[in-house]
Amino acid sequence: MQGVLSGFTVGVTAERKAAEIGSLFSRRGARVLFGAAMHTVPLPEDGELAAATEEVLAAPVDYAVAVTGVGFRGWIEAAQHTGIGDRLLAHLRSAEVLARGAKARGAVRGAGLVESWTSPSEESAEVLEHLLARDLAGKRVVLQVHGDPMLRFREALRAAGAEVVPVTVYRWTDPVDLPALDRLIDAVLRGEVDALPFTSAPAATNLLARADRTGHGEEFREALRDKVFIACVGPVTAAPIDAAGLSYAMPDRARTASLVRLVADELPKRAAR
Structure with a gap:
């Protein structure tokens, strides 16, 4: 080689x-x-991320989706820094936690939580399919987002009757x-x-x-x-390349x-x- x-x-x-x-x-x-x-920029702890965390805490959570290891870990660390980390973790323990791959699962377990399922393909589409197989009417889904706003993912959950609470940990510049x-x-x-x-x-x-x-x-x-x-490492990464009409593997x-x-x-x- x-x-x-x-x-x-x-x-x-x-x-x-x-x-x-x-x-x-x-x-x-x-x-x-x-x-x-x-460039990956963490959101200010006293701004958008903190507001999203308070929204999560405002009502019980049925499903929590950890999309990336670094993102989920960053969310918990930010909450700990502002003094509400233990409260957030206690709140999420009543939810069914789903992980999009091994790194997200490792962050979930590192926070002291237990995941109920991990996507074998590590693709967001598989996580969405797994969720849509459930009755989501009236269910509250917390979606940890890492840069990509995952708008189609969120729209599909809402169309199935779920309340979606996105938690954006980082943005791109x-x-x-x-x-x-x-x-x-x-x-x-x-x-x-x-x-x-x-x-x-x-x-x-x-x-x-x-x-x-x-x-x-x-x-x-x-x-x-x-x-x-x-x-491209996977279909999510390939989406903008495909939209531009370019070939890829x-x-x-x-x-x-x-x-x-x-x-x-x-x-x-x-x-x-």
């Missing part, structure tokens, strides 16, 4: 796991260009190092990037939006369409390591054709 990507250039748009992802590609011989496409993102976009335009793996929908959305804002939107999409192998498992293996397997095959 070592050196299998020698001669190829991979663009990394992740922020939080950029070094880890870059190292996985570098060990396979790839040249890595970093250009974080977004432009990256701290915007010039690095612009350099990555320029490299794609020059045909110097062979693959773009995506691990989050906001990164994909912001990358395309930045190309638009700099006046290169159509040219950038054409370069992606003709020259770049796009890989996904690994069998929604894992970073699986995403890297997919790129390592496919790029040499593409070059051989």
